[in-house]
Amino acid sequence: MEEELNYASVVFKNGGSPQKENDEDSTIYSTVKSKVPTTTVTTGGGAAAAHSRHFVLLLVCLGILCVLLISCIGVIIYICGVMKAQEAVEENIIHLEKENYQLMMDKEILANETEVLTRDRDDLNRTIGVIMTFKNFPVNAFCPDKKCQPCLESWIPFQDHCYLFWDPDTPWKTWTQAQTFCRKTNADLLVVDSLQEQEFINKHTKYYYDLHHAYWMGLRTNEDKKWIWLDGRNETLGFWIQERVGNAGGYAMTFPGYNATASWGPSGNDMQNKFICEHEALIRTPVFSFQTLPAN
Known part of the structure; x- marks a missing residue:
């Protein structure tokens, strides 16, 4: 900025009259620099522009902040929405797991009920089959007092079969006579199917008369001299006594007091012995009750 120049008039006086070169006082002009600091005066247009720039900058900052x-x-x-969606998914998963567990439980219950119904159906069909063997x-x-028992009185149940140990003092019977007696009771002479059954037989037979007497079974030889059970099956268990006991013959006896195996x-048909009859049990359960229908 250039310094501002001030002009002043200076009049010099001599003690007397002024020197008159001319009739009029001479005027001397001198340049005097002011010591007062100069002040920059901003025009009104510049201040408005600066204010406008500050306002724009403030608006930009406010816009960015917004x-x-x-x-x-x-x-x-967005995060809240994602979290809610995740919670909804988790709730759905938990709900589906509960439904799946309930379905599995229902399926297991249904399977158990089906198994029970199937077993009841099979038992009923079996009972009907046993009944049909009787004339x-x-x-x-x-079924005394409408409560059915697996076996008749004096018959012993074992593994869904009933056994009659016929052991009066005398007279005894030949193999043929014994089978005829069993048939009259809707049974047959004993047919052994397993070691457990033979062990059961041994527990319910006892020694009588002498070493040569035993209990007739439903086992005999055929035309080919092979041992055949009354139900037509070949004998495969082989629970035979190694030493010779009884008489030679084509009919089999089970001897009490020996090892089950x-x-x-063997013995001949002319020998008289006690015997064991066997038939299927009427029912598998110990006691079966009829359901009494309500009166109309």
């Missing part, structure tokens, strides 16, 4: 704020709000809303089924004998021996 954008950031809106962005943050949007991010927060005249003795209802009162099997070595308790059989």
Whole structure:
């Protein structure tokens, strides 16, 4: 900035009259620099422009802050939405797991009920089959007081079969006579199917008369001299006594007092012995009750 120049008039006086070269006083002009500091004066247009720039800058900052704020709000809303969606998914998963567990339980219950119904159906069909083997089924004998028993009185149940150990003092019977007696009771002479059954037989037989007497079984030889059970099956267990007991013949006896795996021996049909009858049990359960229908 250039310094501002001030002009002043200076009059010099001599003690007397002024020197008169001319009739008029001479005027001397001198340049005097002011010591007062100069002040820059800003025009009105410059101040308005600066103020406008500050206002624009403030508006830009406010705009940026608004954008950031809106962005943050949007991010927060998005995160909240994601979290809610995740919670909904987790709730659905838990709900589906509960439903799946309930379905599995229902399926297991249904399977158990089906198994029970199937077993009841099979038992009923089996009971009907046993009844059908009788020409005249003795209802009162099997079901006294409307409660059916697996076996008749004096018969012993074992593994769904009933056994009659015929052991009066005398007279005894030949193999043929014994089988005829069993058939009259809707049974047959004993057919052994397993070691457990033979052990059961041994527990319910006892020694009588002498070493040569035993209990007739439903086992005999055929035309080919092979041992055949009354139900037509070949004998495969082989519970024969190694030493010779009884008489030679084509009919088998089970001897009491021997080991279960070595308790059989042959004899002729003319020999008289005690015997064991066997038939299927009427029911598998110990007691079966009829359901009494309500009166109309």
